[in-house]
Amino acid sequence: MPLNERSPLIPFNYDEEEEISLIQKTLTLVCFVIALLIVVLIFITPHNNSESSLPNDISNIPYHYMLSHKSYIHFGYLIETLPIEFNDDEQSEFVLLAEIVSLSSWTLGNYEVHEIRKNITTEEFFPVKTVDSSLSFWMNDVYISFNKNPFKNYSFNVTDLDGLIIPELCDYKITWNWLFNGHLYRKCELANEESYSLISDIVGSTSWGLKFKNPDGDDVYAKTSVTDYWWNMHRRDVDVSPLAPFPPVIPAIYSAYYDTIQRNRENNKRRN
Secondary structure (H helix, E strand, O other), X not given: OOOOOOOOOOOOOXXXXXXXXXXXXXXXXXXXXXXXXXXXHHOOOHHHHHHOOOOEOOOOOOOEEEEEEOOOOOOOEEEEOOOEOOOOOOOOEOOEEXXXXXXXXXXXXXXXXXEEEXXXXXXXXXXXXXXXXXXXXXXXXXXXXXXXXXXXOOOOOHHHHOOOOOHHHOEEEEEEOOOOOEEEEEEOOOOOOOOOEEEEEEEEEOOOEEEEEOOOOOXXXXXXXXXXXXXXXXXXXXXXXXXXXXXXXXXXXXXXXXXXXXXXXXHHHHHO
């Protein structure tokens, strides 16, 4: 047979089914690797390994502080003092009070609060865990538990505790309605409370400011300011009234979960 440009030098057999099968196997392998990678990332908990043995303590966040993101990509927040002013030659500084730490760098929700303490003997600073919190599977409820361990070694007369409310020793729950307004509930074991009761309604957003009001809407227990620009880590002021029925760190925790749920909703909209 004479050769021309259309004649193959080496004869071959083309099997379309074999090629399709090879493509399917390749796609299956790629999907398996991606799924395995996602599972590994979900269960990576960098903070658990290094900070699981943190000592526990009672929360001691002040009524006025600054809240900001820890980094551009990390699900963490910093709680700092208001700026300390120096002379004209020096910039104002922020003193770190606590971190709101995500239990995983790759998943949403479930935060701990690690507050900074100072060893008066060695002058060294060290973290302590004061708050545990978790987001429900359907992302509509948040449960917050304050550390009570330092008080477990003390014995109290039950009659002296009737009606006693110590906000830092209570448990809290956050829910949201369809307008994304929040509701804060409290349950105090020391006061013999067996169920959660509504103590505050929250309106606004983390970007434009939040207000924590009493259920009647007459008083404002706490508020956050408009957030700063992204290059300033969305820093904002947090002001809490000494008469608020919850610890000062609650607005910071609420802000963290508000951002978490909002981020998840935006991601779902992009997929749809």
